[in-house]
Amino acid sequence: MCGILAVLGCSDDSRAKRVRVLELSRRLKHRGPDWSGLHQHGDCFLAHQRLAIVDPASGDQPLFNEDKSVIVTVNGEIYNHEELRKQLPNHKFRTGSDCDVIAHLYEEHGEDFVDMLDGIFSFVLLDTRDNSFIVARDAIGVTSLYIGWGLDGSVWISSEMKGLNDDCEHFECFPPGHLYSSKERGFRRWYNPPWFSEAIPSAPYDPLVLRRAFEQAVIKRLMTDVPFGVLLSGGLDSSLVASITSRYLANTKAAEQWGSKLHSFCVGLEGSPDLKAAKEVADYLGTVHHEFHFTVQDGIDAIEDVIYHIETYDVTTIRASTPMFLMSRKIKSLGVKWVISGEGSDEIFGGYLYFHKAPNKEEFHRETCRKIKALHQYDCLRANKSTFAWGLEARVPFLDKAFINAAMNIDPEYKMIKRDEGRIEKWILRRAFDDEEHPYLPKHILYRQKEQFSDGVGYSWIDGLKAHAAKHVTDRMMLNAGNIYPHNTPITKEAYYYRMIFERFFPQNSGRLTVPGGASVACSTAKAVEWDAAWSSNLDPSGRAALGVHISAYDKQNNLANKGVEVEKIIPMDAAPLGVTIQG
Numbered sequence: 001m002c003g004i005l006a007v008l009g010c011s012d013d014s015r016a017k018r019v020r021v022l023e024l025s026r027r028l029k030h031r032g033p034d035w036s037g038l039h040q041h042g043d044c045f046l047a048h049q050r051l052a053i054v055d056p057a058s059g060d061q062p063l064f065n066e067d068k069s070v071i072v073t074v075n076g077e078i079y080n081h082e083e084l085r086k087q088l089p090n091h092k093f094r095t096g097s098d099c100d101v102i103a104h105l106y107e108e109h110g111e112d113f114v115d116m117l118d119g120i121f122s123f124v125l126l127d128t129r130d131n132s133f134i135v136a137r138d139a140i141g142v143t144s145l146y147i148g149w150g151l152d153g154s155v156w157i158s159s160e161m162k163g164l165n166d167d168c169e170h171f172e173c174f175p176p177g178h179l180y181s182s183k184e185r186g187f188r189r190w191y192n193p194p195w196f197s198e199a200i201p202s203a204p205y206d207p208l209v210l211r212r213a214f215e216q217a218v219i220k221r222l223m224t225d226v227p228f229g230v231l232l233s234g235g236l237d238s239s240l241v242a243s244i245t246s247r248y249l250a251n252t253k254a255a256e257q258w259g260s261k262l263h264s265f266c267v268g269l270e271g272s273p274d275l276k277a278a279k280e281v282a283d284y285l286g287t288v289h290h291e292f293h294f295t296v297q298d299g300i301d302a303i304e305d306v307i308y309h310i311e312t313y314d315v316t317t318i319r320a321s322t323p324m325f326l327m328s329r330k331i332k333s334l335g336v337k338w339v340i341s342g343e344g345s346d347e348i349f350g351g352y353l354y355f356h357k358a359p360n361k362e363e364f365h366r367e368t369c370r371k372i373k374a375l376h377q378y379d380c381l382r383a384n385k386s387t388f389a390w391g392l393e394a395r396v397p398f399l400d401k402a403f404i405n406a407a408m409n410i411d412p413e414y415k416m417i418k419r420d421e422g423r424i425e426k427w428i429l430r431r432a433f434d435d436e437e438h439p440y441l442p443k444h445i446l447y448r449q450k451e452q453f454s455d456g457v458g459y460s461w462i463d464g465l466k467a468h469a470a471k472h473v474t475d476r477m478m479l480n481a482g483n484i485y486p487h488n489t490p491i492t493k494e495a496y497y498y499r500m501i502f503e504r505f506f507p508q509n510s511g512r513l514t515v516p517g518g519a520s521v522a523c524s525t526a527k528a529v530e531w532d533a534a535w536s537s538n539l540d541p542s543g544r545a546a547l548g549v550h551i552s553a554y555d556k557q558n559n560l561a562n563k564g565v566e567v568e569k570i571i572p573m574d575a576a577p578l579g580v581t582i583q584g
Contacts, residue, residue, distance in 0.1 A: 002031055002032040002048060002049055002050045002051050002061070002074075002075045002159075003025075003028030003029070003030075003031030003032045003048070003049035003075060003159040003160065003163075003388075004028075004046075004047070004048055004049075004073045004074065004075045004122065004123070004124060004157065004158070004159050005021065005024055005025045005028060005045075005046075005047040005048075005073075005156075005157065005158045005159070005163045005164070006044070006045065006046045006047065006073060006124040006126075006133075006135075006155075006156070006157040006158075007021055007044070007045045007150075007154055007155075007156055008043075008044045008045075008124070008126070008133050008154060008155045008156075008157070008182070009043055009044065009131075009153060009154050009155060009182075010043050010044075010045070010150065010152055010154035011043070011152035011153065011154070012043075012152070013040070013042055013043045017045070018038070018040060018045065020167075021038065021045045021047055022038060022047070024047075024158075024163050024164070024166075024167065025038065025047035025048075025049060025163070026049075027160070027162045027163050028049045028158070028159055028160055028162075028163050029049050030309075030388065030389055030390065030391060031049055031051065031075075031159060031160070031388045031391065032048070032049030032050040032051045032391070033049075033051065033391045034050045034051055034052040034056065034391075035049075035050040035052065035060050036048065036049055036050070037050070037060055037061050037062055037073075039062045039071055039073075041071065041126060041128050041131075042131070043154075044126055044131070044133070046062045046071055046072075046073040046124060046126060047073065048060075048061040048062055048073045051337065051388075051391055051393060052225075052226070052337075053077070053224055053225065053226050053337055053338055053393065054077070054096070054097055054098045054223060054224065054225055055095055055096035055097045055098075055225060056225055056226065060095075061073055061074065061097075061099070063094070063095065063097065063099060063100055063102070063103055064094065064103060065091075065103040065104060065106075065107055066091065066092050068128075069127065069128050069129050070103040070106055070107060070125065070126070070127055070128070071103075071125070071126045071128065072099070072102050072103045072123055072124070072125045072126075073123065073124050074099045074102060074121060074122070074123035074124075075121065075122045075123070075143050075145075075159050076098075076099060076119055076120050076121025076122060076123065076138065076143055077098060077119045077120055077121070077221075077223065077393075077395065078098040078099055078101060078102075078117055078118070078119040078121065079098070079118050079119045079220040079221065079223055080117070080118040080119070080220075081098035081099070081100070081101050081119075084101045084105065084116065084117075085101060088101065088104050088105070088108065091104040091107070091108075098119070098223065099121070099123070101117075102117075102123060102125065103125065105117075106125055106127070106134075111134050111179065111181055114136045114179055114190045115190055115191070117138075118220070118401065118402075119138070120138045120142040120143050120395070120396075120399075121136070121137070121138050121143060122135075122136070122137045122138065122143040122144070122145040122159065122174070123135070123136055124157050132181075132182045132183050133155075133182045134179055134180065134181050134182070135147065135157050135174065135179065135180040136178070136179045136180075136190065137174050137175070137176050137177070137178060138176065138177070139176060139177045139191040139193075139399075139401050139404075140176055140177070140344070140372065140375055140376065140380060140399045140404075141175075141176030141177075141375060141376025141380050142376075142380050142383075142384065142396055142399055143159070143384060144159055144160060144376075144380075144381060144384050144385060145157065145158075145159060145173070145174040146158050146159075146160065146161050146163075146164060146171055146172065146173060146174055146514075147171065147172060147173075147174045147180065148164040148165075148167075148168030148169075148170065148171030148172075148510075149168055149169060149170050149171070150167060150168055150169060151169050155180075155182070156168050156171070157174070160311060160385070161311045161506060161511060161514065162308075162311070162505075162506075165506055165508055165510070165511055168510070170510050171508075171510045171511075171514075172510060172513065172514060173376070173377070173514050175187060175189075176191070176376045177189055177190060177191030178190065178191075191401075193401075193404070193405055193408070194405070194408075194409065195369055195372075195404070195405070195408035195409070196369070196373075198365070198366050198369045198370075200361070200362055200365055200411075200412065201365070201408065201409045201410060201411055201412070202411050203409045203410055203411060204410075204411065204414075205410050205411065205414040205428055207428070207431050207432040208432070209406065210406060210407065210410075210428065210429070210432040211432040211433060213400075213402060213403045213406040213407070214240070214244070214397065214398070214400075214403055214429075214432075215244050215248070216400075216402070216403075217397035217398070217400035217402065217403040218241060218244040218245055218248070218340070218397045219244075219248050219252070220400070221340060221395045221397050221400075222245070222248070222249065222252045222253075222254045223253075223254075224254050224257075224258075224338065225257065226337040226338070227258050227263075227335055227336050227337060228254070228258075228263075228336060228337065228338045228339060228340070229262065229263035229264060229265055229290075229331065229336050229339050229340075230242045230245055230262060230263070230264050230265070230287070230339060230340045230341075231264075231265055231266070231324075231327075231339050231340070231341045231342070231394070232264040232265060232266050232278045232281060232282060232287070232289070233266060233274045233277070233278055233342075234266065234273070234274050234275075234276065234277025234278035234279070234280065234281050234445065234448070235274070235277065235342070235448060236345070236351075236426060236429070236430065236445070236446065236448060237342030237343075237345040237346070237351075237398065238278075238341065238342040239277075239281045239441050239445055239446075240342070240429075240433055240440065240441070241340050241341070241342050241397060242262070242264055242281060242282075242285055242287065242340075243281075243285055243433075243440040243441055244440070245262055245340060246262045246285045246286070246287060247440075249262055261287075261288055262285070262287045262288070263287060263288045263289075263290065263334075263336065264278070264281075264282050264285075264287040264288070264289045264290065265289075265290045265292070265327060265330075265331050265339065266278035266279075266282075266289070266290070266291050266292065266327075267291075267292045267293075267294060267323045267324070267326060267327035267330075268291075268292075268293065268294075268323070269293065269294065269295065269296065269460060269461055270293055270295075272459075275291060275293075277445065277448065278291070279291065280442070280445065281441065281442075281445055284441065284442055284445075290330075290331075290334070292326070292327050292330050294323060294326050296460060296461060296464035296465075298326065299322045299323065299326065299461060299464075299465070300464070300465070300468050302322055302325060302326060303318070303322065303498075303501065304501055305325070305389075306318060306321050306322050306325050306386065306389075307498060307501045307502050307505065308505050309325065309385050309386065309388075309389040310325075310381060310382060310385040310386055310389075311381075311385065311502075311505075311506065311511075311514070312377075312381060312502070312514075312515050313488075313490075313495070313498045313499045313501075313502040313512075313515055314377075314378065314498075314515055314516065315492070315494055315495050315498065316378070316520075316523055317378055317379075317381060317382050318498050319461070319462055319465065320379075320382055321382045321385070321386040322386075323461070324382065324383070324386040324387065325386040325389055325390075328386060328387045328389065328390045328392045329389075329390045331390075331392055332390040332391055332392045336392070337391070337392065337393065338392065338393035338394070338395060339387070339392065339393070339394055339395070340394075340395050340396075340397065341383055341394045341395065341396055342396070342398060343375075343379045343380065343382075343383045343394075343396045343398065343399065344372075344375065344379070344380075344396055344398035344399040344404075345398045345426065345429065346371075346426070346523075347368060347371035347372045347375055347379075348368060348372065348398060348404060348407045348408065349368070349407065349415055349425070349426040349428065349429050350364055350367070350368050350412075350415050350416075350417070350425060350426070351425045351426040352371075352425070352522055352523050352524065353425065353449075353522050354521055354522040354523070354524045354528060354531070354532075354535075355367070355417055355425060356417045356419075356425070357531040357532045358416065358417070358528075358531060359531060361411070361412040361413045361415075361416055362412070363528075363531070364412050364415060364416055365412035365415075366527075367524075367525060367527065367528050368408070368412070368415075369408075370525045370527065371525065372404070372408075374516065374525070375399070377515070377516045378516075378523075380396070380399070383396060410428065414427075414428050415427070415428055424447065424449065425449075430446050430447055433446065434446060465494055466492075466493070466494050468497075469492075469493045469494040469496070469497035469498075470493050472493075472497050473493040473496045473497050473500075477496065478493060478496060481496055485499055485503075485512075487509075487512055487513065487517075488512065488515060488516075488517035502515075519536070521535040521538060
């Protein structure tokens with residue numbers, strides 16, 4: 001994948017404007033360090049920063065149809081591109097890039113081809129024959145995308161906010177599963193799955209159907225011409241991804257080029273739950289395992305860079321993005337260009353610990369729908385931007401369109417957590433891969449309790465962040481928080497601290513409006529907070545906030561000190577060294 005920037009219909013087509021577009025495109029260079037491209041057609045500019053993964057030799061962008069009347073700049077991976085090429089026998093392709101099919105599909109089907117794409121993508125397509133354009137984003141929003149409008153009537157498109165925030169009068173997140181048409185001057189939703197209406201499904205649970213659907217989702221993502229690996233935290237989701245990849249890698253083109261030995265990667269504080277579990281899974285699967293350590297101070301030193309890259313002030317996203325940001329730098333240094341990751345499972349199956357309190361199957365299902373629809377603002381944003389900060393791509397098989405349809409069509413009664421029947425969170429996923437004859441994972445890993453990434457890397461990570469924020473945000477500052485930040489007013493010192501940093505980088509009102517808000521406990525939506533009256537006084541995104549559910553739930557009477565945990569000494573930001581060192 002890559003970074004894209006487009007300026008469409010601007011009033012200035014001068015050399016100076018081209019230079020400005022190039023300057024803004026360079027702000028996205030971390031996303032695509034392999035090549036840069038810019039095409040100008042009259043008052044339209046399409047720029048591209050490429051991370052070369054499929055056909056690295058000839059797949060530079062922008063891409064064109066045969067007579068170059070249709071121009072495309074795209075950030076994405078089209079997993080069914082070979083099948084689509086077969087459906088276009090009368091077209092001549094200029095490259096072997098998976099994204100080369102887009103211009104030709106448009107020629108055949110007009111604006112109604114987007115649902116034919118199986119993959120993750122954001123693209124801008126310019127038809128020079130009538131100077132019209134379309135913009136589209138993938139179904140769930142795995143790829144990041146923003147749209148803005150200039151005072152001169154221009155439309156701006158960028159993979160990241162930093163590519164357009166200084167030049168647009170207004171900008172916002174481009175909605176996932178939507179297409180913007182210049183002919184209609186508006187959005188329309190191209191992704192319309194049955195679950196989107198939140199109607200309660202009734203299909204029976206078939207573990208083998210679910211298993212096969214997920215295996216196919218993983219296998220199709222092994223499309224590559226460059227080295228790759230898997231992110232392995234030792235939890236259920238990443239372990240299943242690693243297990244399936246390891247099981248089927250040998251029979252793929254990727255193995256022919258790069259060998260069948262899978263590389264796995266994990267990050268955590270010394271002695272953290274994830275490091276121990278990941279090592280055990282890696283040993284079981286026989287992967288070449290890379291374990292990276294970081295300290296609380298390393299993470300705090302990186303916070304400003306993290307917020308600049310992920311473009312949010314959401315507390316849980318920043319907590320989880322920082323270890324991923326640090327790990328991605330190490331992974332890229334090893335020559336790896338993309339990884340497979342486990343995002344999306346908790347939203348689809350109700351894996352967060354607060355789902356234990358779902359009052360009935362109807363509320364359970366509606367909450368999973370709400371969580372999936374919001375993924376582009378949280379875990380997808382984290383997985384995309386914290387890895388692309390270092391030119392590393394993350395692929396997420398749980399968010400495969402076909403797999404989501406299969407999983408969300410199951411009667412939610414099967415997903416309900418029932419302790420008395422031995423059904424913990426994500427029971428139907430665990431059961432689907434509980435194969436006695438050919439086991440995918442050790443039993444205790446298959447049935448390990450959910451750990452949010454920001455918790456699993458080490459509990460003292462979050463506690464250290466809170467302590468650091470308390471040194472920089474005073475009680476008096478908190479008293480005036482509502483006046484300083486009337487939108488999404490921070491209610492904790494940690495949130496206030498992140499907000500100050502975000503506003504320095506993105507001071508425009510449009511920027512702060514791109515970040516979601518509302519009450520949350522253990523990553524719930526605001527609606528789910530109503531499930532337990534006690535949660536309203538314990539609003540924290542950590543899984544440990546699910547009192548009475550998590551085995552390490554917060555104890556109101558205890559703190560780190562009297563638990564016998566030594567709190568690492570934190571250096572204030574103004575005294576911290578500029579570099580970040582990851583031990584490992």
